[in-house]
Amino acid sequence: MTEADIRRLEARDLESLAALERCQARPWSRSQLEVVLDAADCCVLGAEVAGELLGHAVVARLPFEAELQAMLVAPVMRRRGLAAALLDAVLEQGRQWCSERVLLEVRAGNEAAIQLYRRAGFGEDGRRRGYYPPLDEVADASREDALLMSRRP
Ligand SMILES: CC(C)(COP(=O)(O)OP(=O)(O)OC[C@H]1O[C@@H](n2cnc3c(N)ncnc32)[C@H](O)[C@@H]1OP(=O)(O)O)[C@@H](O)C(=O)NCCC(=O)NCCS
Numbered sequence: 001m002t003e004a005d006i007r008r009l010e011a012r013d014l015e016s017l018a019a020l021e022r023c024q025a026r027p028w029s030r031s032q033l034e035v036v037l038d039a040a041d042c043c044v045l046g047a048e049v050a051g052e053l054l055g056h057a058v059v060a061r062l063p064f065e066a067e068l069q070a071m072l073v074a075p076v077m078r079r080r081g082l083a084a085a086l087l088d089a090v091l092e093q094g095r096q097w098c099s100e101r102v103l104l105e106v107r108a109g110n111e112a113a114i115q116l117y118r119r120a121g122f123g124e125d126g127r128r129r130g131y132y133p134p135l136d137e138v139a140d141a142s143r144e145d146a147l148l149m150s151r152r153p
Contacts, residue, residue: 001081066099094153108145
């Protein structure tokens with residue numbers, strides 16, 4: 001396991017957050033990132049190793065629940081416990097907000113993320129059929145189900 005510093009990101013972290021996002025196929029845009037960094041009801045958590053931003057999680061406060069909206073670890077740093085550490089901080093944020101549950105949606109084919117969430121105690125609440133557009137832009141690729149998961153923070 002790699003020791004990471006977990007902290008709440010701020011507007012000044014926009015550049016490094018946008019650079020981290022670009023390591024995935026469908027990155028959030030700069031303006032989407034600006035909105036969540038700025039929003040009072042959102043918390044963007046970052047995982048840094050030796051001062052470099054290598055993972056993040058976005059959690060939003062809903063009236064009764066908290067929703068995990070994004071989670072990403074740089075490919076070179078995967079399987080070292082960064083996402084698990086970020087999830088701990090997400091749950092802590094949910095406790096601070098007095099959220100009843102932490103909710104999330106994940107592509108049904110995203111085995112890595114589903115294993116991560118199961119191991120962190122998230123249970124499956126249901127599915128949204130055909131919720132996600134295909135990851136590959138091939139003409140006959142079909143849409144993918146969303147798995148709905150949650151746990152108490
Ligand atoms: C999913 C993701 C965030 C996991 O990040 P990570 O830092 O590699 O995860 P961790 O090292 O903290 O893993 C914790 C546990 O999750 C599970 N896990 C993580 N990656 C896994 C994989 N590729 N296959 C199977 N289980 C996996 C394991 O149980 C792991 O514990 P272990 O390594 O002791 O076996 C990362 O793969 C990622 O950024 N993927 C692309 C973006 C994404 O899918 N985000 C989630 C959207 S809902």
